Amino acid sequence: MVPIELPWNPFNQLDPAPCIKIVIANADETIMAGRAIGFEYPTPHEITALIDTGSPFTIVNRVHALNRMLAQTGAGTEIRTLGGKAKCGEHSGTISFPGTGLKRIETLRILSRDFEDERYYSCLIGRDVIRHWKITFDGHSKRVTITD
Numbered sequence: 001m002v003p004i005e006l007p008w009n010p011f012n013q014l015d016p017a018p019c020i021k022i023v024i025a026n027a028d029e030t031i032m033a034g035r036a037i038g039f040e041y042p043t044p045h046e047i048t049a050l051i052d053t054g055s056p057f058t059i060v061n062r063v064h065a066l067n068r069m070l071a072q073t074g075a076g077t078e079i080r081t082l083g084g085k086a087k088c089g090e091h092s093g094t095i096s097f098p099g100t101g102l103k104r105i106e107t108l109r110i111l112s113r114d115f116e117d118e119r120y121y122s123c124l125i126g127r128d129v130i131r132h133w134k135i136t137f138d139g140h141s142k143r144v145t146i147t148d
Contacts, residue, residue: 004100004146006051008137016120018144022049023096024060024123027107030071030092041069046098047122051135051144055126057111058095064122065091065112077111088113095129102148105129 008018025044026034034041047064057079060070074090088111096104108128115122136145 002101004097004102006144006146007142008144009142010139016050018051019048019121020051020100020125020146021046021098022123022125023047023098024064024070024093024110025068025096026071026093028094039069042067044068048120049123049125050121051130052124052126053130053135055124057126057128058108059088059111059113059124059126060091061115061118061122062089062112063114065089065110070110070112073109079111086113100146102146103132105132 004020006018006020009015010017023044023046025031026041031041045064045068047060059079065072070091070093072089073092077088077090079086079088091110091112093108093110094104094106095108095110132148134147137143138145
């Protein structure tokens with residue numbers, strides 16, 4: 001298990017927080033069942049995700065969830081954020097971390113909502129994913145290290 005190191009300068013206002021490349025997709029079983037009845041699924045697409053220790057859940061941009069045809073399991077799930085209450089779609093899927101060696105998470109509840117004016121990332125990785133990892137922040141080197 002090789003640790004993953006991510007840069008993060010908490011003193012730079014343009015550095016949002018530690019970010020990692022991820023792929024969110026439907027579970028293999030969902031894709032196979034959908035294809036058996038004629039559905040077509042887009043090729044998985046890598047996006048940037050912010051590691052958010054303050055969020056209990058993983059939340060992806062609603063546009064990405066729709067474009068990747070993530071299986072929707074619910075609508076109108078309400079969450080509380082610093083900006084107030086927000087309604088989110090609810091999906092089931094997998095999340096992987098290409099090029100890192102971190103283990104793919106096979107089944108995950110993924111919320112979706114609009115990410116207004118966000119230019120750095122398309123997903124928040126919450127504690128539902130972070131709980132699988134050991135994360136260390138070294139303030140001197142401005143590095144975040146992740147192992148699973």
